[in-house]
Amino acid sequence: xxxxxxxxxxxxxxxxxxxxxxxxxxxxxxxxxxxxxxxxxxxxxxxxxxxxxxxxxxxxxxxxxxxxxxxxxxxxxxxxxxxxxxxxxxxxxxxxxxxxxxxxxxxxxxxxxxxxxxxxxxxxxxxxxxxxxxxxxxxxxxxxxxxxxxxxxxxxxxxxxxxxxxxxxxxxxxxxxxxxxxxxxxxxxxxxxxxxxxxxxxxxxxxxxxxxxxxxxxxxxxxxxxxxxxxxxxxxxxxxxxxxxxxxxxxxxxxxxxxxxxxxxxxxxxxxxxxxxxxxxxxxxxxxxxxxxxxxxxxxxxxxxxxxxxxxxxxxxxxxxxxxxxxxxxxxxxxxxxxxxxxxxxxxxxxxxxxxxxxxxxxxxxxxxxxxxxxxxxxxxxxxxxxxxxxxxxxxxxxxxxxxxxxxxxxxxxxxxxxxxxxxxxxxxxxxxxxxxxxxxxxxxxxxxxxxxxxxxxxxxxx
Amino acid sequence: xxxxxxxxxxxxxxxxxxxxxxxxxxxxxxxxxxxxxxxxxxxxxxxxxxxxxxxxxxxxxxxxxxxxxxxxxxxxxxxxxxxxxxxxxxxxxxxxxxxxxxxxxxxxxxxxxxxxxxxxxxxxxxxxxxxxxxxxxxxxxxxxxxxxxxxxxxxxxxxxxxxxxxxxxxxxxxxxxxxxxxxxxxxxxxxxxxxxxxxxxxxxxxxxxxxxxxxxxxxxxxxxxxxxxxxxxxxxxxxxxxxxxxxxxxxxxxxxxxxxxxxxxxxxxxxxxxxxxxxxxxxxxxxxxxxxxxxxxxxxxxxxxxxxxxxxxxxxxxxxxxxxxxxxxxxxxxxxxxxxxxxxxxxxxxxxxxxxxxxxxxxxxxxxxxxxxxxxxxxxxxxxxxxxxxxxxxxxxxxxxxxxxxxxxxxxxxxxxxxxxxxxxxxxxxxxxxxxxxxxxxxxxxxxxxxxxxxxxxxxxxx
Numbered sequence: 032x033x034x035x036x037x038x039x040x041x042x043x044x045x046x047x048x049x050x051x052x053x054x055x056x057x058x059x060x061x062x063x064x065x066x067x068x069x070x071x072x073x074x075x076x077x078x079x080x081x082x083x084x085x086x087x088x089x090x091x092x093x094x095x096x097x098x099x100x101x102x103x104x105x106x107x108x109x110x111x112x113x114x115x116x117x118x119x120x121x122x123x124x125x126x127x128x129x130x131x132x133x134x135x136x137x138x139x140x141x142x143x144x145x146x147x148x149x150x151x152x153x154x155x156x157x158x159x160x161x162x163x164x165x166x167x168x169x170x171x172x173x174x175x176x177x178x179x180x181x182x183x184x185x186x187x188x189x190x191x192x193x194x195x196x197x198x199x200x201x202x203x204x205x206x207x208x209x210x211x212x213x214x215x216x217x218x219x220x221x222x223x224x225x226x227x228x229x230x231x232x233x234x235x236x237x238x239x240x241x242x243x244x245x246x247x248x249x250x251x252x253x254x255x256x257x258x259x260x261x262x263x264x265x266x267x268x269x270x271x272x273x274x275x276x277x278x279x280x281x282x283x284x285x286x287x288x289x290x291x292x293x294x295x296x297x298x299x300x301x302x303x304x305x306x307x308x309x310x311x312x313x314x315x316x317x318x319x320x321x322x323x324x325x326x327x328x329x330x331x332x333x334x335x336x337x338x339x340x341x342x343x344x345x346x347x348x349x350x351x352x353x354x355x356x357x358x359x360x361x362x363x364x365x366x367x368x369x370x371x372x373x374x375x376x377x378x379x380x381x382x383x384x385x386x387x388x389x390x391x392x393x394x395x396x397x398x399x400x401x402x403x404x405x406x407x408x409x410x411x412x413x414x415x416x417x418x419x420x421x422x423x424x425x426x427x428x429x430x431x432x433x434x435x436x437x438x439x440x441x442x443x444x445x446x447x448x449x450x451x452x453x454x455x456x457x458x459x460x461x462x463x464x465x466x467x468x469x470x471x472x473x474x475x476x477x478x479x480x481x482x483x484x485x486x487x488x489x490x491x492x493x494x
Numbered sequence: 495x496x497x498x499x500x501x502x503x504x505x506x507x508x509x510x511x512x513x514x515x516x517x518x519x520x521x522x523x524x525x526x527x528x529x530x531x532x533x534x535x536x537x538x539x540x541x542x543x544x545x546x547x548x549x550x551x552x553x554x555x556x557x558x559x560x561x562x563x564x565x566x567x568x569x570x571x572x573x574x575x576x577x578x579x580x581x582x583x584x585x586x587x588x589x590x591x592x593x594x595x596x597x598x599x600x601x602x603x604x605x606x607x608x609x610x611x612x613x614x615x616x617x618x619x620x621x622x623x624x625x626x627x628x629x630x631x632x633x634x635x636x637x638x639x640x641x642x643x644x645x646x647x648x649x650x651x652x653x654x655x656x657x658x659x660x661x662x663x664x665x666x667x668x669x670x671x672x673x674x675x676x677x678x679x680x681x682x683x684x685x686x687x688x689x690x691x692x693x694x695x696x697x698x699x700x701x702x703x704x705x706x707x708x709x710x711x712x713x714x715x716x717x718x719x720x721x722x723x724x725x726x727x728x729x730x731x732x733x734x735x736x737x738x739x740x741x742x743x744x745x746x747x748x749x750x751x752x753x754x755x756x757x758x759x760x761x762x763x764x765x766x767x768x769x770x771x772x773x774x775x776x777x778x779x780x781x782x783x784x785x786x787x788x789x790x791x792x793x794x795x796x797x798x799x800x801x802x803x804x805x806x807x808x809x810x811x812x813x814x815x816x817x818x819x820x821x822x823x824x825x826x827x828x829x830x831x832x833x834x835x836x837x838x839x840x841x842x843x844x845x846x847x848x849x850x851x852x853x854x855x856x857x858x859x860x861x862x863x864x865x866x867x868x869x870x871x872x873x874x875x876x877x878x879x880x881x882x883x884x885x886x887x888x889x890x891x892x893x894x895x896x897x898x899x900x901x902x903x904x905x906x907x908x909x910x911x912x913x914x915x916x917x918x919x920x921x922x923x924x925x926x927x928x929x930x931x932x933x934x935x936x937x938x939x940x941x942x943x944x945x946x947x948x949x950x951x952x953x954x955x956x957x
Contacts (some may be wrong), residue, residue: 127928137842139739180682191680193689193699194657209929215838216870217654218907219643221914221951222933225628226656226689230682247739274600276710317780377680407679444681451684459684466672470685472939477932488684 034429041097045079045121048089050154052080052127063122066109067169069368069418075102075116079181080127082237084200084208087123091237094121105175105232106148108167111372113232115177117486118282123237125174131155132240140197140214142242145174152243152447161245165191167448168354174238179450180230184353187273188280188312189246189408196229200240200345204478214242221453227473232450233484235477249312253322254346255282255337257309257329262286262331262389262401263304266382269405273326277321281310281350282406288363289356289400289413296359297352302335308353310346360400360413364391367397368426374438375409375447384417385410385417388434409447435461456490508542511552515590519534528584529572530632532831532881537889538565538579545814547663547671547702550586554700557584557945566696566945568638569611570629573834573872574915576642576695581678589622594618594802595703598663603677604662605705608637615706624708627652627743630911637701642913647744647816650736650869651775652709656760659692659916663703667941668825677705690936693770695913696947700938706757712775715743716785717809718800719767720792721771725852725864727795727844728768732868734791735839744773744813745869746897751826752819752863752876759822760815765798771816773809821904823863823876830860830878833890837901838872838910847904848873851897872910898924919953 046054054060055077063072076099081087089396094101096183100120107114109171130145136159143152150170152163162202165176167183170445175181177199182191189195198212211224228235259265262284269282284307285293291303309325311318313388326337340349376384385401392412403410414430435445435458445451445458460467471489474481508516517523517630518540521745538561539562544550563583570577579585591607594615599605599622600860613633615626620624620685628639630646638644642660647652652658661675696772710865722728725747732745747770748756754766772788774781789800803812824832848864855862856873866873877893879886899919908921923930937944 054662066572067618094857121786121858122761122814135840137733137740138840139737140840164530171742172922180686182680182682186680190657193686203932207928209927209932211906211926212930213902213925214840214900214905215872215907215910217649217656217838217840217872217910218915218924219836219909220647221634221930222645222698222936223656223689223693223931224905224926226686227936230686231686235685247737249739255724267933270600274602274710314783316783320777320779375680376604377598378679379598379603409678409680423507439676439679442677443795444676444678444683447678447680448682450682455683462676462683463674464672465689465901467671468670468688469666469672469690469940471689473685473936476935476939 036244036358040101042386044093044095045090045402048093049079049086050079054078056321063104063124064116065105066107066114068110068112068454069370069416070115070455072310073115073117073485075122078349080124084126084202085236086226087202087239088206088208090121090123091202093205093483095480097203098480098482100482103174103178103237103251103486105146105172106170108169108171109179109452110449111454113452113462113487115451115453117453125172125300128239131156132343134159136161139245141245142240144240145172146240148171149173149176156245157478160248162248162446164246165192165195165241170358171192173241173243177229177241178231178233179237182448184281184283184404186404187282188278193226193229194477195243195244196225196241198242199225199237199238199371200229201228201238203236204480204483211385230450232487234454234474234487236482239376251315251318252310252312252346253318254310254340254349256306257337258304258306258335260304262305262385263382266385268307268329268334270331270378270381271391272358274360275324277324279309279406280312280323281308283308283402284352284405285356285402285484286400288398289360292359292363292400293352293356296362297355297374308349311329356402357413360415363398366417368418370414370416370431372412372414372434374434374443375407376438376441378408380441380443381405384437385430387437388412391430391433395430397423408443428482442491451488456488460490472492502563503558505540506541507556508553509805511556512542517541526567526577526587529570529577529603531575532577532879532919533575534832534868536578536580537934538585539582541587543587545590549666550665550700550702551669551671553584553586553666557632558669559582560869561710561943563943563948566637566641566700568609568635569633570918571634572638573912574598574917575951576913576915578916579939580634580916588635591702594913596823597622599624602708603705604708605703606636607637607703608701610636612636612639613715613931616873619708623711625711625775626706626708628655628658630899631820636704636706638703639697639703641694645911647746647867647915648869650745651682651741656689658707659688659704660707661705662688662691662701664691664699666699667943671921682710693913695950697917697950698946699740714778714781715773715775715809716781717773717812719764719805719812720770720800721767722765723796725768725848726845728770729848729868731792731795731797733841733844736869738787740787741849742784742788742869743770743775745870746771746816746848746865748865749863751861752823752865755822755826755863756819760818761856762815773813799954814870819865822877826861828864829880831881833877833879833894834912835875835894835897836909837897837913838870839901839904840864841871843904843906844868846873847900849883850900851875854893858893860886870910871906882947914951916950923953936956
């Protein structure tokens with residue numbers, strides 16, 4: 032029997048639902064078949080642009096009837112292949128669901144559609160003296176950030192998407208729409224449905240609305256950079272800061288190679304030595320007190336003078352340089368793609384983990400900048416590979432594997448914030464053992480036909 | 495066919511496993527068939543006292559083979575009937591699993607067995623300059639606190655058990671033992687298994703070990719009480735404090751009737767007017783700054799002078815008085831039992847919610863103290879009923895129902911911290927609608943024979 036022509040099948044039905052907002056255009060499909068990883072492209076068969084929860088529900092119902100996979104898509108900034116349509120199907124691009132629905136400034140929360148980006152949200156909130164802190168660098172959508180349990184530079188103080196998501200509206204595989212919690216700050220009402228979908232990478236439902244915690248813009252904020260003679264001393268400064276309970280808002284470490292890349296890319300003139308990028312939030316007096324304490328710790332660890340950035344535009348420039356470190360790194364080897372590692376370990380093991388990893392990096396054949404959110408015990412290698420060279424890919428794979436095994440041996444995780452996607456499935460089993468079978472059971476209950484972002488998170492069943 | 499004699503069945507097999515640590519003694523069974531609620535006693539058939547995860551696993555395997563329910567039990571301090579053996583079976587008393595297994599002071603975490611109580615843990619930690627903040631009042635076990643997603647007076651600053659549980663060891667219904675996460679501060683590795691068991695009330699597995707976040711004992715702590723002309727002004731003081739981002743560590747409100755009960759019970763001489771009990775944590779300067787700011791807000795709201803408690807023993811006395819408010823309240827009506835309500839609403843609706851509730855309370859036939867964690871939007875009524883008088887019980891039920899419906903209409907929850915247990919099942923459906931069916935699916939996957947604390951959380955299927 033021939034496959035039905037698109038006009039007679041799912042495509043036609045989707046057109047009836049969404050009119051021009053569904054397409055099989057090759058260019059659009061290709062754009063939706065890749066992310067920021069170096070994994071091979073996998074375009075979907077169709078791309079749909081729903082504008083409401085009701086349309087998402089219609090779309091889910093049609094895909095289910097046609098037993099066609101469906102892949103939620105935000106900004107495409109993930110780095111483990113989360114949005115690749117490895118089994119074809121319909122990409123559900125949520126970027127047209129980009130309304131901020133409600134801001135409750137008195138309650139310090141807001142409700143947004145899944146396609147709102149974090150920069151858009153903060154722009155919207157600024158006049159009300161509020162902000163949403165979670166900052167993975169990329170201008171990701173809030174839906175995407177929920178789905179990968181994103182964190183980033185502010186997590187050391189404000190937590191991750193896990194702590195900052197209050198409630199979700201989700202379209203389930205069977206077309207039911209649920210809201211996972213009320214808007215109260217805390218609740219003990221049954222199983223934690225919100226946390227079930229945070230980090231589920233679109234495999235358990237399509238998130239269409241999110242209620243987030245917000246924070247008042249602090250009375251005072253200041254940022255600083257500080258250079259160190261070596262990575263160990265920079266890391267130890269952060270470890271001691273955390274252990275003293277100083278509520279630092281950001282504590283990022285960049286190694287010398289990353290600083291070199293940053294200078295070239297961002298036209299800055301930082302010392303090309305290991306550096307900390309720090310930020311303090313609080314009252315005027317509180318920020319001054321925190322800064323004094325951290326300066327003392329840094330000095331004891333051989334830190335050079337702090338360079339301060341207090342004016343908003345200077346702070347923005349400093350953090351833009353930090354956030355561009357990934358793209359800056361790519362320029363160290365023209366034509367390269369990056370394989371980014373993402374381990375996170377208990378902070379007492381961090382210096383040792385970075386130290387051992389540095390030895391691997393020193394032996395590698397390609398440039399490998401190292402930087403990360405050391406306040407959380409989380410750091411990244413950006414392994415710059417020639418995507419055409421299988422030897423490079425294999426070297427990167429082996430290096431990542433050694434690093435993951437090292438982190439697991441230290442009771443750490445294979446992924447602090449990027450997620451499992453396609454890239455880390457085999458490590459998930461190493462990390463959680465039989466827990467993976469519990470995940471598989473949950474997946475089977477919520478998505479019995481395996482149509483929601485199939486092929487992600489869960490490794491193939493053990494033989 | 496006759497029921498097999500105990501010596502031939504499960505009891506005998508449990509004796510082979512646990513020797514004298516399993517019993518059918520009537521006294522012990524009765525002790526394990528009640529909690530702090532006013533629900534009717536429901537003793538288990540047997541009570542077992544395992545001492546290791548391996549013994550719990552053996553016990554779970556035996557119960558499964560005999561298709562006998564099994565109810566995890568900590569300190570019996572829950573208030574919604576969580577531990578009542580409503581379908582008989584084996585009570586698994588975890589109080590003999592009370593070892594602190596590991597403290598990683600550098601990582602600010604520890605791993606404990608489920609039967610460790612929060613006071614025991616804090617006693618253990620004190621010399622290391624660390625503490626575990628979550629404080630529901632009762633000296634509950636950590637396993638029980640995880641299972642009810644407990645919070646209490648410190649949650650406004652430190653979060654609840656949801657935010658402070660890093661990882662769990664759990665015996666599943668099929669006898670598998672999983673660890674839900676590694677010890678890293680954050681992870682994006684698949685579905686959030688830890689949060690799946692936090693708040694599951696023992697219905698998805700038996701938790702045997704818990705890894706918790708810890709905090710350094712703050713450099714400075716001070717507590718204060720402040721009286722107000724009425725409840726509205728006390729509540730508004732807290733709302734404004736939260737909205738200004740002041741990181742108050744505790745912010746408790748007690749109404750005039752509660753203060754009267756406290757004075758009688760704790761031999762204190764507080765003004766018998768609505769009061770706030772506050773605590774500040776931080777550096778010396780930070781605490782002073784917070785205290786100044788809150789004093790200004792309180793004064794603007796008609797607050798009387800602050801009475802300070804800075805010395806540890808004075809702070810302990812102050813918080814003992816607050817924590818005893820529940821037992822103090824019971825003395826207002828000798829022979830009464832308490833039906834405690836537990837709504838939590840967005841803080842912008844809190845004054846209105848308490849105000850409307852006060853009108854109900856004024857019309858009630860029994861004394862009803864009101865107090866709670868107003869910084870979270872969470873408060874309790876302690877409805878003092880004569881347990882022998884069906885009219886009293888019915889009046890309390892109707893009052894609670896009106897309150898729950900009021901909270902739900904304000905986008906709040908029927909339970910901020912006590913859990914669903916037996917008492918709130920019908921409200922769970924009001925609150926989360928189809929979400930309850932998702933919970934039911936998860937329960938069916940993890941406990942297909944419905945042997946783990948059956949009858950709790952999930953309401954009977956809709957007709």
